[in-house]
Amino acid sequence: MTSLHPLIDSGLTVGSADHPGGTLYCKCASDPVEVTLSSNVAHNHACGCSKCWKPAGALFSVVGVVPRDSVSVTANESKLRVVDPKATIQRHACSECGTHLYGRIEVDHAFKGLDFVHPELSPEAGWQEPQFAAFVSSIIEQGFDPAQIGGVRDKLHAVGLETYDCLSPTLMDVIATYTAKKSGAL
Numbered sequence: 567m568t569s570l571h572p573l574i575d576s577g578l579t580v581g582s583a584d585h586p587g588g589t590l591y592c593k594c595a596s597d598p599v600e601v602t603l604s605s606n607v608a609h610n611h612a613c614g615c616s617k618c619w620k621p622a623g624a625l626f627s628v629v630g631v632v633p634r635d636s637v638s639v640t641a642n643e644s645k646l647r648v649v650d651p652k653a654t655i656q657r658h659a660c661s662e663c664g665t666h667l668y669g670r671i672e673v674d675h676a677f678k679g680l681d682f683v684h685p686e687l688s689p690e691a692g693w694q695e696p697q698f699a700a701f702v703s704s705i706i707e708q709g710f711d712p713a714q715i716g717g718v719r720d721k722l723h724a725v726g727l728e729t730y731d732c733l734s735p736t737l738m739d740v741i742a743t744y745t746a747k748k749s750g751a752l
């Protein structure tokens with residue numbers, strides 16, 4: 567079958583709970599953009615949406631969050647551009663190789679203060695392994711054969727990832743709680 571993602575295809579490698587973070591690099595052979603993270607990722611997951619960066623040939627992105635204060639651009643920041651300034655998540659990508667280095671929310675949102683990053687861009691091992699698969703049906707929007715989606719869900723389940731077509735129940739609860747507090751319902 568087509569690659570879901572290199573970190574998923576042959577089973578997950580469990581990370582270490584006390585992983586201290588590390589450095590992400592874009593794919594440029596020279597002068598790569600470098601982003602240093604001072605913590606592990608949380609809520610790491612596979613995302614099938616059309617907006618999250620995927621490595622070449624993969625159907626899914628693998629993306630997690632870190633506190634925004636843990637993120638610093640440590641080299642070649644001038645190469646970064648925001649992919650879609652209108653999106654909730656401002657994805658900062660390398661203008662030469664297209665790799666997304668970090669996504670940041672600047673508007674009022676339940677996840678404001680957390681940056682979205684792809685731990686595979688770091689050579690260090692030990693990052694939290696993916697916890698679930700989100701926006702699975704979204705791969706169909708990008709041209710994946712709907713008749714084959716059952717096989718994709720089977721493969722995700724086989725490596726231990728629950729599949730959703732939005733975010734996980736935990737993260738949807740966080741969003742709903744934030745919305746209810748804002749409206750006064752809670």
Ligand SMILES: N[C@@H](CCC(=O)N[C@@H](CS)C(=O)NCC(=O)O)C(=O)O
Nearest residue numbers: 614615616617618653654655704707
């Ligand atoms: N089906 C849509 C889903 C897009 C979507 O809602 N993505 C989620 C998961 S990353 C999101 O939170 N997007 C906010 C954003 O992209 O700014 C697509 O594939 O484009």
Ligand SMILES: [Zn+2]
Nearest residue numbers: 592594660663
């Ligand atoms: Zn680059």
Ligand SMILES: [Zn+2]
Nearest residue numbers: 613615617618
């Ligand atoms: Zn996504």
